[in-house]
Amino acid sequence: MALVVLVGAQWGDEGKGKITDFLAEQARIVVRFQGGNNAGHTVVVGQEEFRLHLLPSGILHPDKECLIGNGVVIDPAVLREEIEALAARNVTIGRLYISERAHLIMPYHRYLDKLQEERKGEAKIGTTCRGIGPCYADKISREGIRVVDLLDREHFAEKLRRNVDLKNEYIEKIFGAPGLDYESILAEFKSHAEFLRPYTADASMILSQAVYQGKNVLFEGAQGTLLDIDHGTYPFVTSSNPTASEAAAGSGIGPTALDLVLGVSKAYTTRVGEGPFPTELDGPAGEEIRSKGREFGTTTGRPRRCGWFDAVIGRYAARVNGLDYLAVTKLDVLSGLDTLKICNAYRWRGELLTEFPANVEVLAECEPVYEELPGWSEDITGARRLKDLPKAARRYLERITELVEVPVAMVGVGVRRSQTIVIQDVFADVFEE
Ligand code: GDP
Ligand code: IMO
Ligand code: MG
Numbered sequence: 001m002a003l004v005v006l007v008g009a010q011w012g013d014e015g016k017g018k019i020t021d022f023l024a025e026q027a028r029i030v031v032r033f034q035g036g037n038n039a040g041h042t043v044v045v046g047q048e049e050f051r052l053h054l055l056p057s058g059i060l061h062p063d064k065e066c067l068i069g070n071g072v073v074i075d076p077a078v079l080r081e082e083i084e085a086l087a088a089r090n091v092t093i094g095r096l097y098i099s100e101r102a103h104l105i106m107p108y109h110r111y112l113d114k115l116q117e118e119r120k121g122e123a124k125i126g127t128t129c130r131g132i133g134p135c136y137a138d139k140i141s142r143e144g145i146r147v148v149d150l151l152d153r154e155h156f157a158e159k160l161r162r163n164v165d166l167k168n169e170y171i172e173k174i175f176g177a178p179g180l181d182y183e184s185i186l187a188e189f190k191s192h193a194e195f196l197r198p199y200t201a202d203a204s205m206i207l208s209q210a211v212y213q214g215k216n217v218l219f220e221g222a223q224g225t226l227l228d229i230d231h232g233t234y235p236f237v238t239s240s241n242p243t244a245s246e247a248a249a250g251s252g253i254g255p256t257a258l259d260l261v262l263g264v265s266k267a268y269t270t271r272v273g274e275g276p277f278p279t280e281l282d283g284p285a286g287e288e289i290r291s292k293g294r295e296f297g298t299t300t301g302r303p304r305r306c307g308w309f310d311a312v313i314g315r316y317a318a319r320v321n322g323l324d325y326l327a328v329t330k331l332d333v334l335s336g337l338d339t340l341k342i343c344n345a346y347r348w349r350g351e352l353l354t355e356f357p358a359n360v361e362v363l364a365e366c367e368p369v370y371e372e373l374p375g376w377s378e379d380i381t382g383a384r385r386l387k388d389l390p391k392a393a394r395r396y397l398e399r400i401t402e403l404v405e406v407p408v409a410m411v412g413v414g415v416r417r418s419q420t421i422v423i424q425d426v427f428a429d430v431f432e433e
Helices: 016-024 076-088 107-123 132-140 147-151 153-173 182-199 203-212 284-292 311-321 360-365 391-404 426-432
Strands: 003-008 029-032 041-045 048-052 065-068 096-099 217-220 260-266 269-271 305-307 325-329 339-348 351-353 367-374 408-412 420-422
Touching: 003 016, 003 426, 016 041, 016 217, 016 260, 016 325, 016 408, 016 420, 029 203, 065 203, 076 182, 096 182, 096 203, 107 132, 107 153, 147 153, 147 182, 153 182, 203 217, 260 311, 260 426, 284 305, 311 339, 311 391, 325 391, 339 360, 339 391, 367 391, 391 408, 408 426
Parallel strands: 003 217, 003 260, 029 065, 029 217, 065 096, 260 325, 325 408
Antiparallel strands: 041 048, 269 305, 339 351, 339 367, 408 420
16 A cells, blocks of 8 residues: 655646646545645546646546545536536546535635735736635635535525625725625525535545555645745745645645655746746747747646756755655657756855745845756657667756756656656555565
8 A cells, every 4th residue: 555645846737637647547546635726737648638627637547536635625616617527528537525624715715816916916926816815815714614514504604694794895895896796606606515515525534444445545736846835935826735744634644644755847847927936948948948848827828937947946845845756747848959957056146055045035036057968859759768768868867866866756758648757666666665
């Protein structure tokens, strides 16, 4: 039995969905433990592309169980749409469990996300406007509505009334915007309750039974380390903890049960939304990576900002997640570039920084210190073993390992399941110990 945690080691969109789908073959249960439908995980199966937002990326394996943990924030309309869209494409989905303790994204959360972003103007975060921040804010201030509340007909109406009254006062008085209609939200959510009811479970209990029975579990992180509310580039972050320890708290098992942490990182770096990004490439090089890597947001369609691989970030992600291995994705996108750069430190006002700074103002002034490596011209999308890669590509991966001090277990060379080089089987690694 092995419990493997997969997390984003950069600013999200590292290719977690593809790696999760690949590893799901070896797992019995795939678990989402934080975030919401701000996530966009693209999985390609055969000729078909699936964009998952709330459902774990194991859902495309009909024989697997999927679980949405208490740490996730759920927009029921989105979940419903996602389940129905898969059914419309004739995808048979496996057993799905939704934690009764998960918080619900309500219409006023989406509305407030938009109003707050507009009010911030130049200082905006560049959120996905899916209501994520306002929903987690209500959770922490103990005003949130959970799945279990929605199923409790007697008390739901009263909780909703209290919330809508309070939010409307805030929306009207602070933002000068029209409030929302309580009755229509109530009617909408009554219908969501009936849809969600059959999936709802004590997810922590289901998971602990699975662990007791010796089943393999894969935890699928959303977002990435630098978007973490505690460890990321605050305030340009999301409102949850995408780092590995949340796999325990966000699903209701103890941290001692987790065996191994796999960090997913692109062979370069991307970011969507605002905030500093030291290795960002503004000119044609960034444009080339964006078009070759098809770097446009899965959720919002926004062009992703692109830049070189940053080993300062890699080391930081290794530390705060306790990474055992790295999965390096999209190596194929770098084919054809004469020279590749890796940032191994920052220069800030004449000082050399080797650790990732906490202050976002300092990060904004950091100049990357680069080392250069030779590129390769070969198409590597057909490589299936490490030895199929050109020498320069292998050297590039070795250099990442040396700088980040984490071994590479997997390499992505294309969007398909088969376009994955496995150097170390992470589930087997746990058994070998
Ligand atoms: P996630 O949010 O971490 O799951 O990543 P996204 O799905 O938002 O973005 C990653 C994109 O890269 C998706 O379109 C994937 O299909 C694609 N992708 C994943 N791995 C590879 C790879 O190794 N090579 C290439 N070319 N594309 C990849
Ligand atoms: P996946 O799981 C990349 C970014 C947004 C914004 C910030 C806050 O696909 O990797 P939010 O809506 O969460 O309040 O936005 O976080 N962001 C992501 N960027 N990938 C994601 O998810 C993201 N989820 C949120 O662009 O900068
Ligand atoms: Mg994504």
